[in-house]
Amino acid sequence: MKFAFIIDPLSKLNPSHDTSVALMEAAQALGHDVWITQAQKLTVVNNQAWANLEKVQLTPAELVEGRWVVSERWYAISDTVSLPLEDMDAVFMRTDPPVTIPYLYATYILDYINPKKTQVINTPTGLRRANEKMYALQFKEVIPETIVSQDKLTIQKFVEKQGAAVLKPLGGKAGEGILFLEAGDRNFNSLVEISTKWGYEPVMVQTYLPAAKEGDKRIILLNGDPIGAVNRIPTGSEFRGNMAVGGRVAATEITSQEQKICALLKPQLQQDGLYFVGIDVIGGYLTEVNVTSPTGIREIDQLNGTCLGKDVIAWVENPRNS
Ligand SMILES: Nc1ncnc2c1ncn2[C@@H]1O[C@H](COP(=O)(O)OP(=O)(O)O)[C@@H](O)[C@H]1O
Ligand SMILES: [Mg+2]
Known part of the structure; x- marks a missing residue:
């Protein structure tokens, strides 16, 4: 089978940590062809999603005494070819967040892949539907007390009630912009202003879980x-x-x-x-x-x-x- 991975530049990935590399290695090990492209290398031509793709050959990381050992040159890539993504059996969309406007546009391009021919993981509709922070809110029986707001007073009241809370930018990842908030913090107003861009952008505020x-x-x-x-x-x-x-x-x-x-x-x-x-x-x-x-x-x-x-x-x- 043929697998395409839409990823950030391969040179920026960390082969001993990144799941995209683990998935590509697994595809290769199971005898499949592995291709890579990037979100900004997608186009729609004649109502079909195309990509500029490079074929990859990976030297797999190895576990030695409990640690991943990686070759210095852990990948080799072919020349770029332009192909319809429907030539692939599966396409993994794995561009790192934040979900920017170009990211969203890439998902609209991926809508022009016939899902009967090629499986897209995750589906473009799902990626648009799910904000990584807010998707959890629909499962209210299993989430901590949470609000989403850009209003300082609403946030202040919530934090006073909770005693301590965690503020999260809705588009963040890897701990970026996550703040611990406590009622009475001398920086409280300023932290909320900076995080909400002065009331312009909603943030998530969640009770602090010890x-x-x-x-x-x-x-x-x-x-x-x-x-x-x-x-x-x-x-x-x-x-x-x-x-x-x-x-x-x-x-x-x-x-x-x-x-x-x-x-x-x-x-x-x-x-x-x-x-x-x-x-x-x-x-x-x-x-x-x-x-x-x-x-x-x-x-x-x-x-x-x-x-x-x-x-x-x-x-x-x-x-x-x-
Ligand atoms: N409600 C919470 N109470 C205490 N700590 C939290 C809470 N939510 C998140 N954290 C801490 O902040 C970190 C990042 O939070 P998370 O919501 O996973 O955002 P992201 O991983 O996208 O930055 C978590 O690893 C956890 O240590
Ligand atoms: Mg997290």
Whole structure:
């Protein structure tokens, strides 16, 4: 089969951390052709989505004494060719957030792929439907108390009621712009003004979950079913657990409460064509549904000796097996 991955420039990816690399390696290992392109290399010609593609040959990372070891030249790419994306069997849209206007435009281009010929993961409709922070709100029985607002007074009242809260920009990732807010903080007004761009942009404000100290669990869902998880534990004086800000990764289990959360999400994720997703769970509460380029596979494989990438590719080969 032929797989295309819409990703940020390969040279910017970290092969020992990025899930896109794990998926590409798995596709190659299972005998498929792997092509790459970027969101800004897509076009519509004669009502068909085309891309400037490069074929990739990867030297897979290897686990040596529990650590990923990567060759200095871990990839080789062919000359660029222009092809209809329907020549591919599957297209993974894995451009990193933020979801910008060009990102959204790329999803509109991906609408011009016939889903009967080529599976797009995640579907362009699903990517447009799901804001990574706000998608969770619809599952109200499993989320912490949360508001979304750009209004300082509304935010202030909420934080006073909660005592402590976490403010999140709606388009952020990897802990970017996440703030700890406390009633009476001398910087309170200024923090809210900066985050909301002076009342112009809504942000999420969520009750602070003390369980965050024990970790922010990433669970990978394939077609709505959990296939693996990793815990990320804040270190030192940092309250955020994200790997990008130094969170320590640790092996973990999926609890029955987390199974319940996954089961609750499954029908909606399937309906929205959100086949490959990473949810974040803190203390049994759902806090985020990552759909653009969820990560975690490398860390889970490293800790558990799994190869989740192969599970994902095998599902694409035969979706009904899941
Ligand atoms: N409600 C919360 N209570 C305590 N800590 C939180 C809460 N929500 C998020 N955090 C912390 O902030 C980090 C980032 O939050 P998250 O919502 O996952 O956004 P992103 O990962 O996109 O930056 C988490 O890893 C966690 O450590
Ligand atoms: Mg997160």
